[in-house]
Amino acid sequence: CTAVLINHNTISYDQRNIYIYGFELFCSTAFCIISILTIGALFGYLNLAAAFVLFFVPIRVPAGGYHAKSYGRCFILTNSVAIVCVIISQVLWYVNDYEWLIWIFLLGSFVYIWMNAPVQTKEHPLKPERIMKNRRYAHYLLVIELIILLLLRIVSDSCIVYTGIVTSYAVAIMIALAKKGV
Numbered sequence: 001c002t003a004v005l006i007n008h009n010t011i012s013y014d015q016r017n018i019y020i021y022g023f024e025l026f027c028s029t030a031f032c033i034i035s036i037l038t039i040g041a042l043f044g045y046l047n048l049a050a051a052f053v054l055f056f057v058p059i060r061v062p063a064g065g066y067h068a069k070s071y072g073r074c075f076i077l078t079n080s081v082a083i084v085c086v087i088i089s090q091v092l093w094y095v096n097d098y099e100w101l102i103w104i105f106l107l108g109s110f111v112y113i114w115m116n117a118p119v120q121t122k123e124h125p126l127k128p129e130r131i132m133k134n135r136r137y138a139h140y141l142l143v144i145e146l147i148i149l150l151l152l153r154i155v156s157d158s159c160i161v162y163t164g165i166v167t168s169y170a171v172a173i174m175i176a177l178a179k180k181g182v
Contacts, residue, residue, distance in 0.1 A: 028071045033057065035075070036082045048086045051160045055145060055167040056082070062137035063117035065174030066182065067124065081170050089162035106149070106165045109172035110142050119178040 002019040005011045011019055033053055040049025056078075068074040092102060117138035118131060126134065145168065152161045 024071065028074065029057070032075050032078050035079055039079065039083070040086070045086055045090075047160060048089065048163045049082060051163040052082045052085050052167050055164040056085075056171065059113065059117075059138060059141050059145065059168075059171050060174070062134040062141065063113055063171065063175060064119035064121075064124065064134070064178060065171060066177040067121070081174075085166045085170050086163060089159055089166040092166065093159040093162045102162070102165055106146075106168055109168045110146060112172045113168070113175060114139060114142055116175050116179060119175050121178055121181070 001023045002011075002016055005019060006013055006016065036049050036053055037046065040046040040052075068077050118126060118134035120126060120131070145164065149161055149164050152158065152164070
């Protein structure tokens with residue numbers, strides 16, 4: 001893709017590495033999302049897989065968090081996190097005895113993400129203006145996610161709500177892991 005852009009004089013050769021990285025990241029992310037949705041469809045939980053993607057990807061982009069050392073490890077980790085989030089959300093939804101506690105933990109994870117996003121690491125340094133922009137985006141997204149979860153809970157008692165909540169826990173954990181340098 002980068003070669004095509006260079007050949008059509010859309011970008012200069014000096015920009016090559018940036019575009020290669022961008023295309024690699026885009027393809028890796030797209031393949032991972034397609035995989036999560038495919039696994040969800042094959043095992044009968046496509047709606048929960050879609051909920052995971054919708055609550056995971058938007059906040060992880062500006063907030064950051066743990067990054068695997070290769071695209072392959074990232075693929076395996078993200079798919080594993082998706083599967084675990086869906087399983088935990090199904091268990092919580094079926095048990096459903098302590099819903100108030102689940103919402104308290106959600107607020108705790110949102111507060112943690114609010115206070116710590118975006119994550120700064122040696123491998124992924126950010127310029128001060130990017131930090132402020134990402135922090136603002138993360139804050140907006142947290143508010144939007146909370147509103148969506150509350151509206152979904154009011155409209156229906158669905159496992160999708162629990163998947164969104166558990167996914168938010170996972171994002172907070174990934175931010176904590178990155179902050180600890182794991």
